[in-house]
Amino acid sequence: MADPKKPRAAFAPWDRRELPGVFDVEESARRVGTYKWIEMRLFEALGGWVATVPELDVKLRLGTHCYHHAWHAELWHKRLPELREMNPDRLTGPPNENMVAFVAALTEPEAPELTIEKLVGVYRVLIPHKIAAYTYHLNNTSTITDAPTIRSLKFVLQDEFDDWRDGEMMIQSLLENAEDVERAAAHQARLEQLLVAAGGIAGPGTIGDPWAKPLEPEAEVPA
Amino acid sequence: MKHALPVEELARDERFVRVELFTRAIDPRTVPDDRQRAGPRIKITPDRPDAPDAARVLMHGIFMGELQALEGAGRTCWDFETGSGPQEAPFELKLNMARQCWDEARHCEISVKLGEWMGTEIGEFAEATFLYEAACNPDPVLRLTGVNRALEGLAIDVFNTMREFARAAGDPVLEFCEDWMLADEVTHVKMGSDWLRKLTEDDPERRQRALEFQRVVDKLFSLGGFRGEDDDSPIRLARRFRELAGFADEEIDEIAGLSREARDEFLQHRAALAEDARERTGTDG
Numbered sequence: 001m002a003d004p005k006k007p008r009a010a011f012a013p014w015d016r017r018e019l020p021g022v023f024d025v026e027e028s029a030r031r032v033g034t035y036k037w038i039e040m041r042l043f044e045a046l047g048g049w050v051a052t053v054p055e056l057d058v059k060l061r062l063g064t065h066c067y068h069h070a071w072h073a074e075l076w077h078k079r080l081p082e083l084r085e086m087n088p089d090r091l092t093g094p095p096n097e098n099m100v101a102f103v104a105a106l107t108e109p110e111a112p113e114l115t116i117e118k119l120v121g122v123y124r125v126l127i128p129h130k131i132a133a134y135t136y137h138l139n140n141t142s143t144i145t146d147a148p149t150i151r152s153l154k155f156v157l158q159d160e161f162d163d164w165r166d167g168e169m170m171i172q173s174l175l176e177n178a179e180d181v182e183r184a185a186a187h188q189a190r191l192e193q194l195l196v197a198a199g200g201i202a203g204p205g206t207i208g209d210p211w212a213k214p215l216e217p218e219a220e221v222p223a
Numbered sequence: 224m225k226h227a228l229p230v231e232e233l234a235r236d237e238r239f240v241r242v243e244l245f246t247r248a249i250d251p252r253t254v255p256d257d258r259q260r261a262g263p264r265i266k267i268t269p270d271r272p273d274a275p276d277a278a279r280v281l282m283h284g285i286f287m288g289e290l291q292a293l294e295g296a297g298r299t300c301w302d303f304e305t306g307s308g309p310q311e312a313p314f315e316l317k318l319n320m321a322r323q324c325w326d327e328a329r330h331c332e333i334s335v336k337l338g339e340w341m342g343t344e345i346g347e348f349a350e351a352t353f354l355y356e357a358a359c360n361p362d363p364v365l366r367l368t369g370v371n372r373a374l375e376g377l378a379i380d381v382f383n384t385m386r387e388f389a390r391a392a393g394d395p396v397l398e399f400c401e402d403w404m405l406a407d408e409v410t411h412v413k414m415g416s417d418w419l420r421k422l423t424e425d426d427p428e429r430r431q432r433a434l435e436f437q438r439v440v441d442k443l444f445s446l447g448g449f450r451g452e453d454d455d456s457p458i459r460l461a462r463r464f465r466e467l468a469g470f471a472d473e474e475i476d477e478i479a480g481l482s483r484e485a486r487d488e489f490l491q492h493r494a495a496l497a498e499d500a501r502e503r504t505g506t507d508g
């Protein structure tokens with residue numbers, strides 16, 4: 001065995017975690033507050049829809065998914081005080097009014113014939129946007145300082161991918177003709193426009209800005 | 224989507240047929256004629272020739288209850304603003320209700336698989352919507368006492384009794400299903416007990432209203448007094464599991480008393496219905 005007294009690096013050669021991340025504590029908390037808000041709106045809507053959906057398999061899946069998003073809301077609720085926000089309600093909110101309009105349109109369908117619209121709003125618009133926002137956060141935050149958020153993001157993303165697949169398959173199973181496809185596409189387009197106007201679930205910059213110029217390298221000091 | 228969805232709007236496919244509770248209770252397919260005459264206190268035992276059918280009827284009724292419990296818990300997530308006011312639901316309560324949605328969805332899945340095992344088709348027996356009706360109360364605390372404490376308390380008694388029946392009958396699938404659902408129901412009843420205490424801590428009047436609502440539901444759904452503590456009670460009060468779920472001894476005693484009252488009233492009600500039917504059809508029964 002190697003000499004236990006011989007000094008080793010704190011980071012093993014395979015451990016490439018880095019400082020810093022793109023977000024400071026305040027920005028991280030702001031994002032997490034918007035995540036909690038949208039997870040709440042989603043689990044409430046899924047819970048409300050259960051009674052309005054006649055398709056038995058869909059009814060049961062919505063009941064199951066309802067809990068997934070409630071659990072995500074709870075994770076974000078618990079993370080906020082750790083990000084210096086001792087009153088989690090203060091940061092629990094939409095990023096802007098456009099996001100409120102999106103949620104109003106998302107939760108509008110009620111009649112038992114509107115299962116396609118209900119599912120399209122969640123699984124073709126909102127959940128793909130959540131996956132995008134969470135992935136951006138995961139890939140840009142500091143893997144050292146923000147490890148607790150990363151751990152939650154990974155659990156949450158696993159649920160989002162699984163639920164997205166469930167939802168997409170339910171939608172495909174309900175689309176029987178060209179008219180259904182058009183219905184689904186029209187509703188998706190309407191909601192997508194609202195979410196684009198909101199800038200994503202965390203507002204503008206939800207997934208960064210691909211046109212932003214890279215930071216200028218600091219001028220070299222002549223020797 | 225509006226807040227508060229009336230029971231008539233519960234979405235179902237064409238297999239499901241709804242009837243009123245008492246109509247269901249006097250339907251000979253649900254309760255055969257000879258049992259109707261014998262009164263409500265017929266326990267399901269393996270030696271009864273109609274035991275498999277009686278168990279199928281009961282478990283299909285439980286399936287319908289699971290479906291409505293899922294819908295009711297879901298509506299409680301949606302119907303109320305988040306907050307601590309009397310017409311609001313706290314965040315943590317909604318989280319509990321969402322958890323209950325998942326559990327009840329699993330209970331529906333279990334019930335469908337169990338139905339296949341027992342030879343029952345979905346919708347084979349009529350649906351009574353009393354559980355969802357209790358879940359429509361505008362006060363979330365009353366929803367939790369009516370549904371979680373009263374009706375899911377009843378579910379504890381049913382699952383415990385049917386688990387014993389399954390053991391006696393040598394049905395491992397039924398026993399397995401009851402065992403798991405019983406565990407979840409204890410959790411749901413405890414949610415009801417905990418939230419009742421928490422939300423009415425400083426509001427004795429609201430607590431009183433909630434307990435009164437629970438009493439009414441308990442009595443109504445003692446279903447002719449078929450639940451009790453006697454050896455021949457079709458459904459035995461599961462004292463130990465009720466204690467785990469936050470019931471005090473006196474509360475369990477009270478339910479036993481309500482069940483006795485309900486039995487007497489059921490017999491009177493049935494006699495009146497039979498009399499009414501005789502008058503309308505001109506037969507003598």
Ligand SMILES: [Fe+2]
Pocket residue numbers: 289292326327330404408
């Ligand atoms: Fe259940």
Ligand SMILES: [Fe+2]
Pocket residue numbers: 292327375407408411
């Ligand atoms: Fe339950």
